[in-house]
Amino acid sequence: MSGERPTDDELCALLRGLFPPVSDRVLALGQTAFSWFEPAASLAPLTSETIAAPSGVRGDGSRLLTFSGPRVSVEIEVRDREIVGQLAPPSAAEVILRSPGGERGTRTDEAGSFALSGVPTGVVSLLFRLTDATSVVTSWIRV
Amino acid sequence: MNHEDTGDLVRRAGQGDADAWRILVGRYSRLLCAIARSYGLSGADADDVMQTTWLRLVERLTLLRDPARAGAWLAVTARRESMATLRRLGRERPLKGPGPSVTGPHHVVFGRDLAASVATALEAIPPRCRELLELFAGSQRLSYAEISAALEIPIGSVGPTRARCLTRLRRQLDGVA
Numbered sequence: 001m002s003g004e005r006p007t008d009d010e011l012c013a014l015l016r017g018l019f020p021p022v023s024d025r026v027l028a029l030g031q032t033a034f035s036w037f038e039p040a041a042s043l044a045p046l047t048s049e050t051i052a053a054p055s056g057v058r059g060d061g062s063r064l065l066t067f068s069g070p071r072v073s074v075e076i077e078v079r080d081r082e083i084v085g086q087l088a089p090p091s092a093a094e095v096i097l098r099s100p101g102g103e104r105g106t107r108t109d110e111a112g113s114f115a116l117s118g119v120p121t122g123v124v125s126l127l128f129r130l131t132d133a134t135s136v137v138t139s140w141i142r143v
Numbered sequence: 144m145n146h147e148d149t150g151d152l153v154r155r156a157g158q159g160d161a162d163a164w165r166i167l168v169g170r171y172s173r174l175l176c177a178i179a180r181s182y183g184l185s186g187a188d189a190d191d192v193m194q195t196t197w198l199r200l201v202e203r204l205t206l207l208r209d210p211a212r213a214g215a216w217l218a219v220t221a222r223r224e225s226m227a228t229l230r231r232l233g234r235e236r237p238l239k240g241p242g243p244s245v246t247g248p249h250h251v252v253f254g255r256d257l258a259a260s261v262a263t264a265l266e267a268i269p270p271r272c273r274e275l276l277e278l279f280a281g282s283q284r285l286s287y288a289e290i291s292a293a294l295e296i297p298i299g300s301v302g303p304t305r306a307r308c309l310t311r312l313r314r315q316l317d318g319v320a
């Protein structure tokens with residue numbers, strides 16, 4: 001093709017036609033994420049994660065995760081499809097397990113502890129509605 | 144499509160504006176796809192990376208220190224999530240080349256020899272060059288800072304690397320033609 005080589009601009013225009021648009025499915029992944037926006041809640045990011053040694057009985061070790069927010073922190077243990085956790089300082093709260101498959105809820109006891117079973121596989125986050133009308137979300141984790 | 148400032152879009156989304164969020168998703172989805180693919184991830188694994196990356200931006204919408212740099216922030220987050228996914232899959236390091244993918248270069252059916260030659264040449268140049276050219280060729284204009292964050296190359300190298308990749312593509316084209 002000597003004599004009529006494309007310019008850089010022409011080449012780039014050709015390239016544009018060769019890469020197909022991003023699929024609707026991929027766009028939907030991003031769109032859906034916005035439905036989990038909780039503007040009123042403060043974020044408790046994951047600050048530590050340890051994996052307990054495999055018990056040998058169950059086959060899988062459990063994970064201990066700590067989320068630390070500005071005013072409260074949450075410690076959870078994830079084992080199999082179950083989460084047990086503790087809110088600190090201890091307080092009564094509504095606990096909502098958020099996942100793309102839906103939500104499920106429970107409450108903490110007076111000591112601030114809670115348990116959730118049947119935890120779905122994938123990404124999850126916990127939302128706490130405290131009695132003083134404030135709320136806290138943990139960052140998303142994969143379980 | 145209008146080109147609104149990324150920082151403004153992030154601020155508006157942080158006030159609950161779903162339209163602003165939709166524009167952000169349109170602007171950066173290709174970037175996130177390309178990053179996941181560069182780690183050899185495809186299908187459900189690549190979806191996991193994108194989903195988690197977007198969720199992380201949602202949880203930090205009002206906390207980002209510099210909303211104008213959200214694109215670079217997304218790129219860094221997607222790389223981190225890609226590595227986490229690889230660890231979870233039990234792979235020690237990224238696969239060498241990106242796997243075949245739905246958004247990879249492919250032939251568009253139109254009867255121009257040049258386009259077909261460019262498509263063939265694209266397959267023959269290094270994957271890194273192909274990724275960079277894809278990011279430049281996307282309908283959404285990405286900044287050099289965003290491309291730098293996506294490909295882990297210094298911002299000052301983005302322009303020269305693009306020129307080098309175009310040269311490689313040309314050389315390949317000349318060989319093919």
